[in-house]
Amino acid sequence: MTGLRDRQKADRERRILHAAVTLFRDRGYRAVRLEDLADRADVSVGTVYNYYHAKGDILIATVALEVEEVVAMGQGIVEDPPRGVEAAILALIHQYYDHSLKYLSKEMWRTAMAISIEAPDTPNGRRYADLDDKLRGQVIALIARLRDRGEVRPRIDPVPLGELIFNNLNMAFIEFVKNDAMTLEELRRSIAAQMRPLARMIAMEDA
Amino acid sequence: MTGLRDRQKADRERRILHAAVTLFRDRGYRAVRLEDLADRADVSVGTVYNYYHAKGDILIATVALEVEEVVAMGQGIVEDPPRGVEAAILALIHQYYDHSLKYLSKEMWRTAMAISIEAPDTPNGRRYADLDDKLRGQVIALIARLRDRGEVRPRIDPVPLGELIFNNLNMAFIEFVKNDAMTLEELRRSIAAQMRPLARMIAMEDA
DNA sequence: GAAAAAACTTGAACAGCCTCATTTTTGTAG
DNA sequence: CTACAAAAATGAGGCTGTTCAAGTTTTTTC
Numbered sequence: 001m002t003g004l005r006d007r008q009k010a011d012r013e014r015r016i017l018h019a020a021v022t023l024f025r026d027r028g029y030r031a032v033r034l035e036d037l038a039d040r041a042d043v044s045v046g047t048v049y050n051y052y053h054a055k056g057d058i059l060i061a062t063v064a065l066e067v068e069e070v071v072a073m074g075q076g077i078v079e080d081p082p083r084g085v086e087a088a089i090l091a092l093i094h095q096y097y098d099h100s101l102k103y104l105s106k107e108m109w110r111t112a113m114a115i116s117i118e119a120p121d122t123p124n125g126r127r128y129a130d131l132d133d134k135l136r137g138q139v140i141a142l143i144a145r146l147r148d149r150g151e152v153r154p155r156i157d158p159v160p161l162g163e164l165i166f167n168n169l170n171m172a173f174i175e176f177v178k179n180d181a182m183t184l185e186e187l188r189r190s191i192a193a194q195m196r197p198l199a200r201m202i203a204m205e206d207a
Numbered sequence: 208m209t210g211l212r213d214r215q216k217a218d219r220e221r222r223i224l225h226a227a228v229t230l231f232r233d234r235g236y237r238a239v240r241l242e243d244l245a246d247r248a249d250v251s252v253g254t255v256y257n258y259y260h261a262k263g264d265i266l267i268a269t270v271a272l273e274v275e276e277v278v279a280m281g282q283g284i285v286e287d288p289p290r291g292v293e294a295a296i297l298a299l300i301h302q303y304y305d306h307s308l309k310y311l312s313k314e315m316w317r318t319a320m321a322i323s324i325e326a327p328d329t330p331n332g333r334r335y336a337d338l339d340d341k342l343r344g345q346v347i348a349l350i351a352r353l354r355d356r357g358e359v360r361p362r363i364d365p366v367p368l369g370e371l372i373f374n375n376l377n378m379a380f381i382e383f384v385k386n387d388a389m390t391l392e393e394l395r396r397s398i399a400a401q402m403r404p405l406a407r408m409i410a411m412e413d414a
Numbered sequence: 415g416a417a418a419a420a421a422c423t424t425g426a427a428c429a430g431c432c433t434c435a436t437t438t439t440t441g442t443a444g
Numbered sequence: 445c446t447a448c449a450a451a452a453a454t455g456a457g458g459c460t461g462t463t464c465a466a467g468t469t470t471t472t473t474c
Binding site for chain 3: 033046
Binding site: 110111113114115117118120121129156157160161163164167168170171174177178179180193194197198201 | 374
């Protein structure tokens with residue numbers, strides 16, 4: 001069934017993506033020309049466009065790798081979060097943050113975000129939005145889990161609250177990638193400061 | 208003192224900005240080529256670059272016009288907000304939202320946001336960030352005002368809360384401009400749904 | 415008022431993303 | 445094995461944002 005043609009196709013796509021991950025990280029997304037990428041992947045420029053619709057597409061594909069991985073890792077925290085509302089929320093968020101620079105540079109994040117805002121109706125833009133949705137859903141699931149466990153007040157609706165938390169962790173992350181000088185440690189402190197009062201407000205009162 | 212040269216310079220800059228506001232709205236930012244802009248402003252392409260550093264710069268300048276205006280209008284609400292925490296917060300946010308499409312299309316907003324994320328260290332990117340800061344400061348000032356008036360619990364710190372509210376109104380606005388089909392009415396309803404529970408949590412309890 | 419200097423304008427040339435007519439490779443039928 | 449069809453690869457060329465050396469206009473100097 002899987003003939004020569006299919007194998008070669010899969011191989012070329014893999015080569016292009018691999019070349020992109022390497023070159024974008026090492027030289028920066030902007031600095032990498034399509035020609036460099038094509039050379040590295042041993043294909044022509046035209047061929048790159050048979051596999052990806054635009055330069056930004058290739059970047060979004062690398063971002064997707066990273067986010068899929070972090071979502072899978074977050075699942076464990078959602079299913080069995082640490083005790084305490086604040087600790088549980090921060091555990092999930094820190095998971096996201098700490099993993100974020102594993103394959104991607106800040107410049108790559110910035111560009112991917114810019115693409116998703118500027119071209120939301122392209123396949124690439126939608127793909128990035130879908131990734132965001134997965135993370136948002138995970139935060140909501142965490143709140144629901146905490147409520148079921150009796151740590152969050154029963155009258156709290158997990159959906160708007162989860163969205164609110166997601167918006168804030170997302171904005172904090174945007175600030176982080178916009179500022180090359182900011183460290184992961186500073187990012188963690190910043191989000192903790194925002195989450196602490198919120199956690200107190202939604203937790204079962206007795207503390 | 209103000210010689211011929213200065214007058215001509217000011218006039219050219221005005222012509223370029225005016226051409227940009229018109230053309231970007233009518234034909235779309237992407238579709239307008241620098242050459243079109245230069246022709247309309249009766250200058251050469253090179254001259255445009257003496258006044259603005261890049262195409263995106265011109266866009267940011269038009270966004271600045273819009274935001275400066277909305278900040279000025281918001282000042283009235285901050286100084287004398289309507290009664291009720293929820294009403295006051297929504298009054299300010301609706302002010303922002305309702306004004307947002309006066310000079311700018313959704314595409315223009317998307318592009319401006321993309322620039323500010325992708326190139327935060329350029330003058331343009333910083334200028335957009337400064338505008339954001341002004342709006343954020345206004346939200347914080349409003350919360351402080353409400354607290355002084357005894358409508359918000361005294362133990363609430365206006366700074367993190369104001370930032371949280373700003374993050375959410377900002378994200379909701381980003382969703383709005385990303386989705387061409389979304390109406391202002393839907394945007395208003397979406398932010399109201401997010402702000403209602405928050406307003407209840409921070410208001411003086413007695414309701 | 416002429417000459418020199420300074421400031422500004424100009425558009426041709428350049429760079430990089432992307433397209434598409436052509437060529438090459440792979441699969442299939444006789 | 446040959447001929448044909450389908451699919452994919454190729455890279456020269458188009459398009460548009462940006463730069464910069466040369467030219468023009470305004471200001472200053474004497």
